[in-house]
Amino acid sequence: MAKNLHSKFEEIKNVWTNHDNYLAPRSLPKVKLSSDEFLRNFFCAGPSYHYILDSPTLTFDFVSPSVREVLGIEPAECTLTGMIDKIIHPDDIPFMMACEDKVASFLKNEIPPEKMTDYKIAYTIREKVADGDNLDSLGCAENVYGCVRPPAACANQSNPKAV
Numbered sequence: 349m350a351k352n353l354h355s356k357f358e359e360i361k362n363v364w365t366n367h368d369n370y371l372a373p374r375s376l377p378k379v380k381l382s383s384d385e386f387l388r389n390f391f392c393a394g395p396s397y398h399y400i401l402d403s404p405t406l407t408f409d410f411v412s413p414s415v416r417e418v419l420g421i422e423p424a425e426c427t428l429t430g431m432i433d434k435i436i437h438p439d440d441i442p443f444m445m446a447c448e449d450k451v452a453s454f455l456k457n458e459i460p461p462e463k464m465t466d467y468k469i470a471y472t473i474r475e476k477v478a479d480g481d482n483l484d485s486l487g488c489a490e491n492v493y494g495c496v497r498p499p500a501a502c503a504n505q506s507n508p509k510a511v
Contacts, residue, residue: 401428420478437474447471 364371397415399408411423419426419435436444451469459467 399426416478418477419475435475437476440473444471444473 395414395418397412397418399412399415400410401407402409406428408426408428411426413423415421415423415426421430421435432441447469455464455467
């Protein structure tokens with residue numbers, strides 16, 4: 349068994365090392381990142397932002413500074429109403445509402461409150477970004493329960509972007 353694992357590692361290592369200049373000659377020095385920068389760099393392949401939504405009041409407890417770079421909005425000026433009314437592409441609102449409805453029903457009717465943190469909600473919507481273009485965005489609402497994933501029923505034929 350150990351020999352088999354070693355040979356598979358060597359096969360993969362050969363893929364990496366057989367490409368000239370693919371692997372750096374040495375590691376870069378470690379850089380200390382803020383928790384915001386760490387989350388952005390670790391979980392997202394490109395520019396991103398995140399926020400924490402206080403569910404009972406539907407207000408943001410926190411908006412990452414990177415919302416300025418991505419959406420062109422100052423964190424202090426970011427509101428849920430503004431996000432829905434001005435940032436989310438109008439054609440995606442019905443899809444978002446259907447997903448949020450399914451998620452709420454699923455969490456309320458199928459999941460005990462103490463298990464809600466075990467679930468994540470994710471779906472894609474288009475958002476107007478700082479340069480005025482629309483960009484497909486993986487929406488993931490952070491609230492007191494954590495980041496939650498919807499049942500597969502949100503993914504449907506009418507919106508092939510659903511994850």
